[in-house]
Amino acid sequence: MSGSLAALLATxxxxxxxxxxxxxxxxxxxVGALGVVLSRNPVHAALSLVTTLFxxxxxxxxxxxxxxxxxxxxxxxxxxxxxxxxxxMFLGVDRNENIESEPLKGQRPxxxxxxxVASASLIALGVSAHWATGAHQVTYPTAGGxxxxxxxxxxxxxxxxxxxxxxxxxxxxxVVGAVILARRPPRDAGxxxxxxxxxxxxxxxxxxxxAAPDTAGPATPAPGVxxxxxxxxxxxxxxxxxxxxxxxxxx
Amino acid sequence: MSLPGDWYLILAALLFSIGAIGLxxxxxxxxxxxxxxxxxxxxxxxxxxFSRMLGDIAGQAVVFFVLVVAAAEVVVGLGIVVAIFRxxxxxxxxxxxxxxx
Numbered sequence: 001m002s003g004s005l006a007a008l009l010a011t012x013x014x015x016x017x018x019x020x021x022x023x024x025x026x027x028x029x030x031v032g033a034l035g036v037v038l039s040r041n042p043v044h045a046a047l048s049l050v051t052t053l054f055x056x057x058x059x060x061x062x063x064x065x066x067x068x069x070x071x072x073x074x075x076x077x078x079x080x081x082x083x084x085x086x087x088x089m090f091l092g093v094d095r096n097e098n099i100e101s102e103p104l105k106g107q108r109p110x111x112x113x114x115x116x117v118a119s120a121s122l123i124a125l126g127v128s129a130h131w132a133t134g135a136h137q138v139t140y141p142t143a144g145g146x147x148x149x150x151x152x153x154x155x156x157x158x159x160x161x162x163x164x165x166x167x168x169x170x171x172x173x174x175v176v177g178a179v180i181l182a183r184r185p186p187r188d189a190g191x192x193x194x195x196x197x198x199x200x201x202x203x204x205x206x207x208x209x210x211a212a213p214d215t216a217g218p219a220t221p222a223p224g225v226x227x228x229x230x231x232x233x234x235x236x237x238x239x240x241x242x243x244x245x246x247x248x249x250x251x
Numbered sequence: 252m253s254l255p256g257d258w259y260l261i262l263a264a265l266l267f268s269i270g271a272i273g274l275x276x277x278x279x280x281x282x283x284x285x286x287x288x289x290x291x292x293x294x295x296x297x298x299x300x301f302s303r304m305l306g307d308i309a310g311q312a313v314v315f316f317v318l319v320v321a322a323a324e325v326v327v328g329l330g331i332v333v334a335i336f337r338x339x340x341x342x343x344x345x346x347x348x349x350x351x352x
Binding site (some may be wrong): 022049053112143181211 | 289308321327330
């Protein structure tokens, strides 16, 4: 490290500003990462993740990858972390958890030891192999700054065209899979009372429910559906059955 | 001119290690997903650093694809978390032992 630092100060290419930007970015990244791992509250962990993502974007800019820095901010900090926060708030798990309890004895020291050994050997391997080996400028050369957008576009739409198309298919599959996973299973409404749920809205208030489902849904099925089922405890699921089934009828 | 690339690679290795430790140690599924994001970001930083060291744009193009895959992974993973939470009403990885056969 110190030898590398001396060599860095001897060469005139990187300036002090570059070293300062790297130091600030590294500090932001490591503090944010430790915040993700060590915070008890998932909301705090998500905000620490934003900190780390901003630090990574800062180092992207420092390495002349301006386009990727913008994409990093937009996609990660703008979409993914918001999705995390939305799910945390949606599930209501935004409370502190007990991170001291260790259900598996000795798992934590073993995990930390394993990862420390693995990363230390990785760094040692990189030092001994002089980090970057291989041919320079195989596909397209980097242009720096705004020129990188042109080069990335050329590379994505020529060399990696099939991967790009597969990416489109992957996104469609992910969206469809997320909708299927996250929607409420329809048999929950059917298990309660299958004959009434399927028969009553279609015959009695099918047209009325499609016009105003919010007002007609809870009101009209209640006198028609509840008396055959008889227990009054079942009334909370009934608006759900009356609210979902007219949508299926409308489709 | 930026710093030499080995500084960035060491930083990326540290970030990856922190993310991996968090993935192994934490039990909240959402925090485990965030640790996976940390590891993906470390890989992205490595790709961009190699792209600069070798003067090749392919590293940055790969980062582009990694971003897309990360977005898809988060969407599907959070969908699974919501589906499990609806059944078990907790977001802890220990509760997934009900999935064993």
